[in-house]
Every structure is written in C-alpha cells, then in structure tokens.
Amino acid sequence: MNILYDERVDGVLPKVDRGELLKQLRTALPDLEILHTTEQLKPYECDGLSAYRVVPMLVLLPEHLEQVQTILKLCHALQVPVVARGAGTGLSGGALPLEQGILLVMARFNRIIEINPEGRFARVQPGVRNLAISQAAAPYQLYYAPDPSSQIACSIGGNVAENAGGVHCLKYGLTVHNLLKVEILTADGEHLTLGSDALDAPGFDLLALFTGSEGMLGIVTEVTVKLLPKPQAARVLLASFDSVELAGRAVADIIAAGIIPGGLEMMDNLSLRAAEDFIHAGYPTDAAAMLLCELDGVEADVHEDCERVEQVLKRAGATRVRLARDEAERVRFWAGRKNAFPAVGRISPDYYCMDGTIPRRELPAVLRGIDELSTQFGLRVANVFHAGDGNMHPLILFDANQPGELERAEALGARILELCVAVGGSITGEHGVGREKINQMCAQFSSDEITLFHAVKAAFDPAGLLNPGKNIPTLHRCAEFGSMHIHQGKLPFPELERF
Amino acid sequence: MNILYDERVDGVLPKVDRGELLKQLRTALPDLEILHTTEQLKPYECDGLSAYRVVPMLVLLPEHLEQVQTILKLCHALQVPVVARGAGTGLSGGALPLEQGILLVMARFNRIIEINPEGRFARVQPGVRNLAISQAAAPYQLYYAPDPSSQIACSIGGNVAENAGGVHCLKYGLTVHNLLKVEILTADGEHLTLGSDALDAPGFDLLALFTGSEGMLGIVTEVTVKLLPKPQAARVLLASFDSVELAGRAVADIIAAGIIPGGLEMMDNLSLRAAEDFIHAGYPTDAAAMLLCELDGVEADVHEDCERVEQVLKRAGATRVRLARDEAERVRFWAGRKNAFPAVGRISPDYYCMDGTIPRRELPAVLRGIDELSTQFGLRVANVFHAGDGNMHPLILFDANQPGELERAEALGARILELCVAVGGSITGEHGVGREKINQMCAQFSSDEITLFHAVKAAFDPAGLLNPGKNIPTLHRCAEFGSMHIHQGKLPFPELERF
Numbered sequence: 001m002n003i004l005y006d007e008r009v010d011g012v013l014p015k016v017d018r019g020e021l022l023k024q025l026r027t028a029l030p031d032l033e034i035l036h037t038t039e040q041l042k043p044y045e046c047d048g049l050s051a052y053r054v055v056p057m058l059v060l061l062p063e064h065l066e067q068v069q070t071i072l073k074l075c076h077a078l079q080v081p082v083v084a085r086g087a088g089t090g091l092s093g094g095a096l097p098l099e100q101g102i103l104l105v106m107a108r109f110n111r112i113i114e115i116n117p118e119g120r121f122a123r124v125q126p127g128v129r130n131l132a133i134s135q136a137a138a139p140y141q142l143y144y145a146p147d148p149s150s151q152i153a154c155s156i157g158g159n160v161a162e163n164a165g166g167v168h169c170l171k172y173g174l175t176v177h178n179l180l181k182v183e184i185l186t187a188d189g190e191h192l193t194l195g196s197d198a199l200d201a202p203g204f205d206l207l208a209l210f211t212g213s214e215g216m217l218g219i220v221t222e223v224t225v226k227l228l229p230k231p232q233a234a235r236v237l238l239a240s241f242d243s244v245e246l247a248g249r250a251v252a253d254i255i256a257a258g259i260i261p262g263g264l265e266m267m268d269n270l271s272l273r274a275a276e277d278f279i280h281a282g283y284p285t286d287a288a289a290m291l292l293c294e295l296d297g298v299e300a301d302v303h304e305d306c307e308r309v310e311q312v313l314k315r316a317g318a319t320r321v322r323l324a325r326d327e328a329e330r331v332r333f334w335a336g337r338k339n340a341f342p343a344v345g346r347i348s349p350d351y352y353c354m355d356g357t358i359p360r361r362e363l364p365a366v367l368r369g370i371d372e373l374s375t376q377f378g379l380r381v382a383n384v385f386h387a388g389d390g391n392m393h394p395l396i397l398f399d400a401n402q403p404g405e406l407e408r409a410e411a412l413g414a415r416i417l418e419l420c421v422a423v424g425g426s427i428t429g430e431h432g433v434g435r436e437k438i439n440q441m442c443a444q445f446s447s448d449e450i451t452l453f454h455a456v457k458a459a460f461d462p463a464g465l466l467n468p469g470k471n472i473p474t475l476h477r478c479a480e481f482g483s484m485h486i487h488q489g490k491l492p493f494p495e496l497e498r499f
Numbered sequence: 500m501n502i503l504y505d506e507r508v509d510g511v512l513p514k515v516d517r518g519e520l521l522k523q524l525r526t527a528l529p530d531l532e533i534l535h536t537t538e539q540l541k542p543y544e545c546d547g548l549s550a551y552r553v554v555p556m557l558v559l560l561p562e563h564l565e566q567v568q569t570i571l572k573l574c575h576a577l578q579v580p581v582v583a584r585g586a587g588t589g590l591s592g593g594a595l596p597l598e599q600g601i602l603l604v605m606a607r608f609n610r611i612i613e614i615n616p617e618g619r620f621a622r623v624q625p626g627v628r629n630l631a632i633s634q635a636a637a638p639y640q641l642y643y644a645p646d647p648s649s650q651i652a653c654s655i656g657g658n659v660a661e662n663a664g665g666v667h668c669l670k671y672g673l674t675v676h677n678l679l680k681v682e683i684l685t686a687d688g689e690h691l692t693l694g695s696d697a698l699d700a701p702g703f704d705l706l707a708l709f710t711g712s713e714g715m716l717g718i719v720t721e722v723t724v725k726l727l728p729k730p731q732a733a734r735v736l737l738a739s740f741d742s743v744e745l746a747g748r749a750v751a752d753i754i755a756a757g758i759i760p761g762g763l764e765m766m767d768n769l770s771l772r773a774a775e776d777f778i779h780a781g782y783p784t785d786a787a788a789m790l791l792c793e794l795d796g797v798e799a800d801v802h803e804d805c806e807r808v809e810q811v812l813k814r815a816g817a818t819r820v821r822l823a824r825d826e827a828e829r830v831r832f833w834a835g836r837k838n839a840f841p842a843v844g845r846i847s848p849d850y851y852c853m854d855g856t857i858p859r860r861e862l863p864a865v866l867r868g869i870d871e872l873s874t875q876f877g878l879r880v881a882n883v884f885h886a887g888d889g890n891m892h893p894l895i896l897f898d899a900n901q902p903g904e905l906e907r908a909e910a911l912g913a914r915i916l917e918l919c920v921a922v923g924g925s926i927t928g929e930h931g932v933g934r935e936k937i938n939q940m941c942a943q944f945s946s947d948e949i950t951l952f953h954a955v956k957a958a959f960d961p962a963g964l965l966n967p968g969k970n971i972p973t974l975h976r977c978a979e980f981g982s983m984h985i986h987q988g989k990l991p992f993p994e995l996e997r998f
Contacts, residue, residue: 192945198928
C-alpha cells in the first residue's frame with residue numbers, strides 16, 4: 001500500500017530542484033553522506049507506521065552539529081522541506097518522508113556526553129537509544145524513567161519529538177516531565193537552548209512547547225534528561241477478570257485507594273492470548289481481561305502496597321490474583337506486555353494501532369463502546385493499554401489484501417478516536433499525531449485553536465519548512481474532512497447515547 | 500518610591516483616548532463596575548512588589564465571561580493595553596498597571612464550579628483563592644498541592660500566570676504539573692481551551708506554554724486543577740547547622756539518599772531569628788542555618804524515612820535534629836517559615852526579595868558567593884528558601900530613606916541573579932519575571948532566544964496589547980542594559996573564579 005502525502009489539500013510544498021540541491025550540498029559539505037539512488041532511499045520510505053510510504057527526495061546522514069546547521073541554512077535558502085528522523089520507530093508516521101523534501105537522519109548523533117550522578121542528569125546526543133541512557137546510568141543506581149515499548153531501539157531525539165510515554169508514565173510522567181534542557185537548531189539554523197539545568201526557567205516554557213512538537217519547530221541536537229534512583233524493589237501482580245469492564249473499574253479503584261503503581265496495564269483476551277502464544281509469559285488465557293500492576297519503591301512499602309492492591313483487586317471482582325514469584329517471572333510478565341503489538345501482528349495480516357487517551361473514569365464505558373463499534377464494523381479489536389493513565393491502544397485487526405478492509409479499519413479507527421474525544425479525552429497519548437491522525441485533529445480542536453497552532457509554528461518556522469503536513473492540519477483540510485470539532489460530548493455522538 | 504514603567508526603552512504603548520474608552524465601555528457594558536477616580540485607582544497602583552507603582556488608567560471589575568470578552572474586543576479595537584490582575588499578591592510586579600492601560604481585575608470570578616472526587620479534579624474560576632480549592636476538596640480527603648506562602652490570599656488565575664510554586668513543589672511539582680486544562684480568552688476575545696481532561700493532549704503543548712506566561716498570552720477564565728489524596732501522615736524534622744554551607748551540603752545528601760521530602764527548606768541565622776521573634780516557632784536562634792524537612796505519605800514509610808533523614812542529617816554535620824513532637828508543633832515550624840518574609844520586614848525598613856534557581860549541587864558555592872557579595876555591597880542578606888528545588892530567596896535588607904541604598908540593593912540583587920545564571924541556574928523559580936527582573940532576562944537569554952519569545956507572543960497577541968513591558972524584554976532594552984547574556988558560566992564572571 002502506498003498512500004502519498006496529500007499535497008492537494010495542504011498545498012504547502014514548493015517545487016524543489018533536486019539536482020541543484022544535491023550539487024550545493026556536495027559543494028558545501030563534501031564529507032556528508034548523502035543517499036540518493038532509489039535503492040538507497042527505499043528503506044527510508046516509512047517509519048514504524050508502515051501503512052504510509054513515501055520515498056524521500058534525498059536522505060542525509062550528518063555526524064556533526066555544523067553539518068546539520070549548514071544543511072538547514074541551505075534548505076532554508078532553497079526553500080526545501082526537512083523531515084527529521086531518529087531511529088524510525090514512530091507509530092504515527094511523524095517521520096514519514098516527503099517526495100519534495102530531504103530526510104535528515106540524526107541516528108549518528110549517538111554519543112552519551114555526560115552522566116552526572118550528583119546532579120542526577122544525563123547529557124546525550126539525540127540519536128542515543130532510550131535504553132542506552134539507563135544502561136549508562138546503571139553503575140550509579142540511576143535510570144531514565146520513560147520506557148516506550150520500543151526503548152531498545154528508539155532514540156531520545158524521537159522521544160522528545162513525540163513526547164514518548166511507556167508503561168511507567170503513570171508514576172514517572174511522560175518525556176516532558178523528565179527533561180531539563182534541549183538544544184535545538186531552528187529551521188534557519190539558529191542554535192537555541194530551551195530549558196535550563198535548574199528546575200524552572202523564566203520566560204515562556206518553550207521546552208514544554210517543543211516537547212511533542214513532532215519535528216515542526218526545530219531539530220534536536222542535544223538533550224539533558226533527569227535521572228532517577230532505581231527503585232529498591234519492584235513486584236508485579238497479575239489479576240484475571242471475567243470482563244473488560246470489571247478490569248476497567250478495578251483500575252479506578254486502585255487509584256482511588258491512593259496507590260500510584262509504577263505501571264498499571266490492561267490486556268483483553270484477544271491480546272493476552274496472542275502475547276501468551278508468542279512469549280509464553282504465563283498469562284491466564286481463559287480470562288476475559290487481565291491487569292498487570294507493578295509496585296515499586298522501598299522494600300517495606302512495596303510489600304505493604306502489594307497486599308493492599310491484592311485486596312482492592314479481589315473486591316473489584318478479580319477471579320484470580322498472582323504475585324510474580326521472582327524477578328524472572330516479573331520480567332516475563334512485562335515481556336508479554338511489551339511484545340503485545342508484534343504478538344497481535346502474528347495473528348492478523350495487518351493491524352492498525354490507536355492511541356486515544358481518556359479520563360480514567362470513562363474506561364468501562366469506552367471499552368463497551370469499542371466493543372459495539374467492533375461488531376458494527378465487522379473487525380476484531382484487541383485492547384492492550386496503559387490503563388492507569390487512561391491511554392488506550394485498541395489494535396484493529398484487518399487484512400489489507402481483502403478489498404475494502406483497510407478503509408473499514410481506518411473508518412473504525414476514526415470512530416474510536418472520536419469516541420475518546422467525546423468523553424473528554426484526546427486522539428493521542430504517546431504516539432503523536434504525525435501523518436496518521438491529522439484528520440482527527442479537526443475533531444479535537446476548534447478552528448480558532450488550530451489557527452493558534454499555526455501561528456505558534458510560524459513563530460519558530462515562518463517558511464513552514466520543518467515537517468510540513470504533519471501534526472497540525474490546515475483549516476482547508478478540516479473543511480474538506482468535514483466540520484468535525486467535538487467539544488467534550490457537547491455535540492451529538494450517537495454511540496454515547498447508549499453508554 | 501514611585502518608579503514609572505520605562506516607556507522610553509520599550510516604546511510599545513500607543514496613546515489612548517481615556518474619555519472615548521470610558522464612554523464606549525459604559526455604553527457596551529452598563530452593568531460593569533468601572534473605577535476611574537484617582538482615589539479609587541490608587542489602591543491598585545502596585546501588586547505584592549511595592550517598589551514599583553503606577554496608577555492605572557481605569558480599573559475594571561467584570562463578573563461574567565461575556566463582560567471580559569466585550570472588554571477585550573473593545574480594547575483590541577481601540578488598541579488599549581490590558582493588564583490582568585488576580586489577588587495582587589505577585590512578587591515581581593507582573594500585575595503592575597500601565598498609565599495608558601486598563602487593569603482587568605478578575606477577583607470576582609470566585610466560584611468553585613465542580614469538585615470531582617472520582618476524576619480527582621476541581622474546576623474553578625480564576626479568582627478562587629489557592630487555599631479555597633483545598634478546603635473545598637477536604638471532605639473527599641483530597642487537596643491541591645502547590646502552596647505558595649500567600650496561598651490564603653492568592654488566586655489560582657494568578658498562580659497559572661506566574662506558574663506559582665510553594666514549599667511542597669519539590670515532591671509535587673509547580674502549578675504547571677498540577678493543571679489539566681485552562682480556558683482562556685485571547686487578546687481579541689476568542690475563547691480557547693488549552694489542555695484536556697485526559698493526561699496528555701495532541702498538538703503543541705499550549706497549556707504548558709501558557710502557564711507562567713504572566714498575562715501576556717491571554718486571560719484565564721477557568722482552571723481545571725488536579726487534586727491529590729491527602730498524605731496519611733506528615734512529620735517534620737528541624738536540623739541546626741554551624742554554617743550555611745554545611746546545611747546546603749545536607750540538602751544534596753538527603754536527595755542523594757533517594758528520599759523525596761514533601762518539603763525541604765533552609766533558613767539562615769538572620770531569617771530564622773527574625774521569624775522566631777515574630778512567630779515564636781521554637782527555632783534554634785543560635786544556629787548559623789537550619790533545615791526543615793517534611794516527610795509525608797503512609798504512616799509506616801514516614802516513620803522509616805524520618806529515621807533515615809535523621810541519620811543523613813547527623814552525618815552531614817547537623818548539631819541538633821528535632822522531630823516536631825506533635826501536629827501543633829509541626830504547624831508552628833511551618834508557620835515560622837511561611838512568615839519569614841514579613842518577619843524580615845520587621846527588622847529592616849525595606850527588603851528586596853530575589854528568586855533565583857540553581858542546580859542543587861551549586862548551593863554551597865552560591866551561598867558562599869552571596870555572602871561575599873553582601874560584604875562587598877555593605878548590605879545584609881537573609882537567606883530563606885526552597886532548598887530541595889534549588890530555589891533561593893535571598894532577601895536584601897536596606898533602607899530606602901538612606902540615599903543610594905535602593906540603588907545598591909538593586910545592583911546587589913542583579914549580581915546575585917547573574918551568579919545564579921552563571922552556575923547554570925535561572926533568574927526566577929516561582930515569582931516570575933514581571934517588571935522587576937526584565938533586565939536580568941537579557942543575562943539569561945541570547946538575542947535569538949528573546950526574538951523567539953517575541954514571535955511566540957505575537958502568535959497569541961499580534962498587537963502586543965496584553966501586559967506589554969513585562970516578562971520578555973525588547974532587544975532594544977537589552978542593548979541599553981548592556982550585552983549581558985551569560986551562557987552557563989562560559990562568559991567571565993569574577994565571583995565564580997573564587998568558588
């Protein structure tokens with residue numbers, strides 16, 4: 001499948017003289033590696049969201065800050081769009097290339113500059129892998145908290161661009177909560193520092209604004225992240241339920257009991273069976289839904305919290321509650337969860353991963369709604385998600401080779417996201433908007449709000465050269481897509497009537 | 500003392516026809532209370548920072564959203580600057596009026612719209628007092644965490660504008676970390692929602708950008724804050740030290756031990772004696788410095804943490820460590836700290852409060868530097884601050900009636916803030932930049948960074964009508980002030996040589 005970036009609707013891309021650009025790049029940066037043959041470019045045609053594919057005009061692989069600066073200045077002068085890419089693990093097509101733009105691959109900026117145990121921070125280049133930071137900090141009993149499932153491969157620069165989350169975000173926050181400082185280059189090659197080494201910075205909070213801006217405001221060239229002390233102890237409970245709704249209610253009960261678990265994840269029968277077949281984690285394949293609840297901290301507290309959570313789970317109707325008997329089993333329990341996406345990939349030719357976030361209290365209603373929509377559209381949906389944050393990942397199973405199934409999957413996905421918005425939630429929790437959810441942004445925001453986003457974008461990048469066509473839709477696109485703005489359930493949404 | 504807003508340097512204020520504005524306001528909003536006589540206007544000439552005073556052109560006291568919207572549209576049409584004000588407790592002159600502008604007082608928006616114990620949030624109008632939220636949530640065993648010392652009087656709208664902190668921010672974060680959603684009106688009266696009821700929102704993080712923007716991007720009309728469960732138990736330890744440096748090192752040791760106290764405050768001899776004379780809190784008046792360390796959470800943990808902290812404090816050289824024997828003493832210990840500013844006000848005709856934030860590890864060096872600067876300028880400095888966050892509040896004692904003392908105090912204050920910037924810190928932790936620290940912004944940021952701030956401001960308020968002349972200096976001002984940008988100690992700073 002090869003869906004081209006919709007140039008007609010957004011109409012922001014100037015026509016670029018590829019030959020002229022290549023010539024000027026070679027002259028200005030003779031040492032820069034440039035990929036330009038079809039064969040070389042093909043592997044870069046998509047990121048982790050393979051449903052969209054576009055072969056970029058050129059792929060550039062810089063190794064030094066000065067190279068990036070020169071590239072940006074040159075592209076700015078020639079009005080060439082620039083899409084930045086880290087490890088290419090993104091799930092919303094944020095790093096999807098443009099036919100008329102360069103792909104700026106930051107993977108070679110992979111140096112850990114400093115681990116500072118006293119100040120509890122790490123200063124790293126953007127291409128450093130998420131897990132590598134924790135590995136480098138491990139000798140000091142420190143770690144970097146956000147842990148996307150792709151943490152073995154994804155880069156910290158990409159994490160900043162997408163404001164990545166992970167299973168431990170409920171307790172430790174998203175990427176934005178774990179950053180001190182980011183160095184960036186703007187579209188015209190200016191070098192700026194956002195944030196500071198102290199806990200607060202004066203002026204507008206550009207660090208928070210930048211985090212999650214999906215490569216539209218600047219290129220990350222250095223990141224200073226906070227490091228946390230490793231919890232003394234971590235235990236995980238696995239609870240089985242006879243229905244997803246009961247499991248959803250149990251989540252609310254745990255939080256209501258004043259406990260903040262290190263992780264609180266839910267999987268329904270379809271996803272837990274897929275994971276079990278793949279990883280043999282020891283999951284209860286007869287359960288309609290299961291919860292994984294991790295407690296971490298000081299040994300004595302963890303012990304006490306485990307007992308309290310077990311009581312809450314049983315009162316909430318868990319048919320069985322198991323404590324991982326040792327560290328090996330704990331790791332296995334998590335391995336099943338972290339591999340749930342590829343596991344579902346084994347039972348369906350294609351799947352489409354949603355990333356809606358809802359107020360936690362709406363979990364049971366939304367799970368029921370997804371179930372109804374699944375029946376209505378005739379497609380299976382596997383639910384596996386960060387229950388504690390209300391960050392859902394319904395996986396829509398389909399077969400792209402069956403005529404009409406892709407379109408049906410996309411339509412179902414759109415309905416699910418609109419349902420999330422209608423209950424006061426949002427269309428993305430941690431994967432970003434990228435190319436994939438750009439139409440749903442029209443449901444999330446009013447035209448005044450979208451206009452403001454564009455004005456903020458223009459403050460950083462007046463020429464609109466950085467990652468155009470992602471994240472923020474044009475008003476024109478929203479008009480074509482249909483007037484969809486749903487203000488927290490105030491506009492009619494038939495599914496909601498029945499909840 | 501009556502220092503006028505420096506119109507010459509910033510030159511952004513148009514000349515306004517006061518009579519015409521008054522006429523149009525009365526026609527459009529016959530029910531709106533308007534203060535316009537000198538007698539009525541005088542009480543609004545300053546906020547909590549009384550060193551700067553300007554009588555506003557008009558004071559408006561709206562009660563409904565529609566009134567605010569009409570006021571903004573009218574001011575926009577007539578190009579009249581608008582300064583918003585909550586309770587007027589701000590400490591950096593953020594709500595300092597303009598001679599040629601209206602003062603928009605939001606104090607009458609004082610309704611608590613909803614306390615939602617299940618969703619753990621409160622929806623309130625901007626004029627609601629900080630403490631009133633916790634009081635309304637108390638029946639559900641919930642509270643709102645950020646607690647500025649002025650919490651009995653300050654409004655949540657002002658807290659959002661200044662990204663207010665408090666003694667518990669080390670553990671629970673600043674205002675920005677405790678918000679879900681803010682409703683605003685832009686300069687031209689558009690109504691926007693920033694953030695969502697879910698834990699993350701797509702698009703750029705405008706909620707974080709807006710928080711702490713000091714009334715320059717829009718007017719807050721409604722705030723949804725997170726509520727937290729009240730800690731089961733809270734105990735406070737008071738430790739005495741023979742030097743401020745030893746106390747500074749003990750702070751780092753506590754954090755290094757992996758303990759996150761609910762509050763961790765330091766007071767030096769000058770400030771603790773002033774507080775003791777005023778409040779009779781039971782402070783050790785012979786100590787060179789003292790630390791207050793509060794541990795909160797589940798009963799068993801608090802008990803254990805107290806023991807661990809006591810050991811750390813003793814190893815760090817504390818001459819005495821006392822546990823508040825009961826709740827009454829705990830409250831008294833905090834009352835002394837929370838009244839430290841007025842207490843210092845009793846021992847000096849005037850004082851000037853700084854709000855620099857530094858990386859925690861730099862505490863001993865910066866305390867030593869402040870001591871040297873104090874001797875050099877011949878003015879006493881009392882240190883009382885949020886040690887755990889590295890957020891310092893040096894109070895410079897002076898007598899404005901002694902010729903030259905104010906100027907010397909200001910010069911000393913500027914040196915202290917530059918010292919904070921030079922060690923990688925910032926010129927404000929929680930009080931904001933406002934009018935007071937606008938020159939020091941030139942030290943904190945490069946001209947590229949300041950230009951970007953202005954572009955972001957223009958994205959929200961192209962005409963520059965909201966609180967002009969605060970928070971972000973013009974490049975012209977920085978040029979007049981002198982080229983001061985200090986990039987984290989990289990530029991020469993003589994005091995640093997000796998540290």
